[in-house]
Amino acid sequence: MNETIPDKATILDWLEEVKDPEVPVLSIIDLGIVRDIRLQDTDLEIVITPTYSGCPAMDMIATMIKMEMAAHGYPGARITTILSPAWTTDWMTEKGKQQLKEYGIAPPLPKQQGCDQRLFQEAAAVQCPRCGSYHTQRISEFGSTACKALYQCEDCREPFYFDCAISKVAFA
Amino acid sequence: MKALIDYTLHLADNTLILAQRNAEWCGHGPVLEQDIAITNITLDLVGQSRSFYQYAALLLNNGSTEDSLAYLRTEREYKNCLLMELPRGDWAQTILRQFFNSAYQYYLYQYLQQYNDPQLSAIAEKSIKEVSYHLRWSSEWVIRLGDGTEESHERMVQALQTLWPYTGEMFIPAPYETELGIDLAAMQVSWQLKIKAVLEEATLDVPEKIFMQQGGKAGIHSEHLGFLLTDLQYMQRTYPGCEW
Numbered sequence A: 001m002n003e004t005i006p007d008k009a010t011i012l013d014w015l016e017e018v019k020d021p022e023v024p025v026l027s028i029i030d031l032g033i034v035r036d037i038r039l040q041d042t043d044l045e046i047v048i049t050p051t052y053s054g055c056p057a058m059d060m061i062a063t064m065i066k067m068e069m070a071a072h073g074y075p076g077a078r079i080t081t082i083l084s085p086a087w088t089t090d091w092m093t094e095k096g097k098q099q100l101k102e103y104g105i106a107p108p109l110p111k112q113q114g115c116d117q118r119l120f121q122e123a124a125a126v127q128c129p130r131c132g133s134y135h136t137q138r139i140s141e142f143g144s145t146a147c148k149a150l151y152q153c154e155d156c157r158e159p160f161y162f163d164c165a166i167s168k169v170a171f172a
Numbered sequence B: 001m002k003a004l005i006d007y008t009l010h011l012a013d014n015t016l017i018l019a020q021r022n023a024e025w026c027g028h029g030p031v032l033e034q035d036i037a038i039t040n041i042t043l044d045l046v047g048q049s050r051s052f053y054q055y056a057a058l059l060l061n062n063g064s065t066e067d068s069l070a071y072l073r074t075e076r077e078y079k080n081c082l083l084m085e086l087p088r089g090d091w092a093q094t095i096l097r098q099f100f101n102s103a104y105q106y107y108l109y110q111y112l113q114q115y116n117d118p119q120l121s122a123i124a125e126k127s128i129k130e131v132s133y134h135l136r137w138s139s140e141w142v143i144r145l146g147d148g149t150e151e152s153h154e155r156m157v158q159a160l161q162t163l164w165p166y167t168g169e170m171f172i173p174a175p176y177e178t179e180l181g182i183d184l185a186a187m188q189v190s191w192q193l194k195i196k197a198v199l200e201e202a203t204l205d206v207p208e209k210i211f212m213q214q215g216g217k218a219g220i221h222s223e224h225l226g227f228l229l230t231d232l233q234y235m236q237r238t239y240p241g242c243e244w
């Protein structure tokens, strides 16, 4: 176990190795859920926030962070979860959005689409991650896990996911 | 402090009990997409209830945890509205109850965001985005079913008759809400306007003012809650302290 405390940049580097269990190409840094790293004397606290309330991956992510820190010799790191300010897609890195697209999940919409409480609205145009077409159709608002909506591309026929934990923010 | 703890438990119980009811649809929804939708909504509700239980445990500061509060309290200690514990009924009844609740949560969480308790505000801020999704989805389904076929319309009429007498309790303040100064009257006005607009579009008659059932907020429940808790708490009661 190490006595000295590493600096923030080093810790952020290590946390790049911790991936979102549901989208394993994304690190928790790219996802923007690591909000703060607090260092005081020998006390090390990592502050995280969930993408949405029901996210079942949060407990696993906290455990993965502890394991990663332990692997670098800091088993005593504390993980704190905060809810406010609420997570937004703005906190995702550009690298993260690009990786999401390459993985086959449409990244968050470039600008906010206001469809709030207006009923029976057409789903917002989401770009096909395979061919880039905007000629896509929403098959289901809710997908196989809680944060993915199912779309299909009308041009190349590729079915794909749109991350709706992310879209929840983008639409709201 | 007692009032804040009771109110936080009330918010937690409301979301957990409704989640447990909705979860009964898992694998049984009328079509795959909507089965997934209702269970996704359920997951959001469980997430919200966890945040409330964690906060209540922190305030209690007596060794309680989110798990002990959910799994080891008895019927009379639960403070959810009676509406949440009623049987799921058919799809019409499930949809209508979700709609009543989502509309309530939509205005409640807007209110709590401004309320002077930082943790309740934070939970409300986190949850309102999900709730606005739930409200839109359930509003659309109320309209589809109400303004749908003869049978779907008839089922919605039945659901409305069954559930309406339980909607008043949300806005009848419990002693802990009065003590905390929660303004339910203002929320009720917004809620009624929303309900009226959607029911009218669904070609459903807005019910008259009638006698409203109450008791759940004070721990006086219908017989349904006992059966629900038996199911919910079975594992921890049978194998105390068991972990996954």
Ligand SMILES: [Zn+2]
Binding pocket: A128, A129, A130, A131, A132, A133, A153, A154, A155, A156, A157, A158
């Ligand atoms: Zn395509």
